[in-house]
Amino acid sequence: MCVLAVLVSVSSGLWVLRARAAQPRREVEQGGLRLRVEQATWLHEPMDHGDAVQLPALQGAPGAGQRQLAVSLTLFNAAQGSGSFAARELVLTAENGQQWFPVEREEARLWVRPAQLFPLPLSFNVPASAGGLRLEWVRGEERAVLLSTRPPPSATSQAGGRERWPQSAEALPSGSPRAGAVLFHERFACVTCHGSPERPGEVRVAPSLHGFAKAGAARLPGMSAAQYAYESLLFPGAFIAPGCAGDAPCQAPSLMPVYGDALSSQEMADLISYLLGAGRGRP
Template sequence: MIPPLDRSTRQLGWNGTRWVVCGLALLAMLAGGALALQARATQPRRETELSGLRLRLERAVWLHEPTDHGDTATLPSLPGAPAPGQRRLTVELTVFNPRRLPSDFTPGELRLTDATTGSEWRPTMGGSAAFTVRPSEVSSVTLGFDVPRTSSVLRLEWARGSERALLLSTRRPKNPNEGPPGWPRRVEELPPGNASAGSALFHGRLACATCHGNPAEPEGHRIGPALANFSRVGATRVVGMSAAQYAYESLLNPGAFIAPECSGQGPCAQTRTMPLYGETLSPQEMADLISYLVNPRTGD
């Protein structure tokens, strides 16, 4: 038979339990504090100080592409302009040196990171050379990051040596004219096309000739842009873009480019009737149709 516990033994047991409970509560409080500090460290801060310099994010803006408005036939080819399909994030920064000694700042310390893939973009606008910020001096910096198509969260970070700070979390806005996801960016990534099969699509099921006429008859009746000599004319519409790529992007995004002439009556209007072929064609059919547009004679 187990003897009953006396009062002192019961008191010792109670005190031990109480200390265990207090210890667990303290550990939970410390863990919660650590999580709070970690969460704070991962939250964007528009103003921060690293290695002797203080930086403030004043403004961040995604610039429009000309094709957002559907009112241009030729994209600008100015030096430094984003490549077709890219969007530019422009950020305005203030750099301040609060210390008594000069400190160097390099625009390349700023980077835009894809949170899903880890891809990084350094500034493509605003220079890359380091400059010195004197004590108590304030410098304004404008940088641009050109970003290809992505749906991931993008993180603007500032890194100096081993220190790093998150300034902004954002997403690349979708161009209203961008086609459905799943299509490759380049026409060369499609399967090899068959012009004869493309001709059957053009004159048959898709009835493209109803609006565009017969590519073999430049003067034929049509209400949309002419497609005669498309292999030559299409290659002149956008600087650096082939006729096949121009056709591909136009089929995916009917409003991406506005042809300069319709039925001899001046620039074409914003299209409202052309189907979204990216939602109805297979990659092989897309390749066949483009092959016919670029090489109509082989489709006879």
């Protein structure tokens, strides 16, 4: 009887451990390395412009019928010695067992010194019909779930008879440049990467936005600066600007957040209005 009780106790303990391992944890440590999910955002396919404008097909961009999960992580070495990490250790697994690896999958390993911290932006392209998914970190015999999610419906699918975002920036409400400046400089701190659009030459990491009304209108044939700003905020990876700080190439895929998940229609209009007026003496 005692032996049976011990066996039941052990089996129950193993079941609890398995159940706990299957629960998503935002921060996980394995083999001395610590991974933390900072942000996870689903990106939709770019808007359909018909024959008017053809957006460039970027390497790694989701294809027709696919969705892209953009995940921002931080990697920290909590051990006393150096450790290695490879993007292929992260895998997106469906309920039926099908798996997808990061678009940026690299065979080379990243060596991390003790107390070293790395930003780790990764993305996964999966079918829109993939269903329930879990982001797993598989490291040797260890396996941990970092995130549980599922692909969203199309960006242009109707909900309650209305689209979340209209096709054209012209359909947005009238914007306030002053309110947009507050969003840019304070709430979303866009100035941290882009610098102030009102000061020529002040660019830090991302493309300069000084004189955006003119530069934005020249980005894609047939697209206004307002529309270019609108689609860049909704789909940062649809078009990569030709140059960033110091005329260095901009990183692809884009590290810019998808602001369609955070902005209201009025705030979107305010931000675009500010960008169009900045550097031209408008309030």
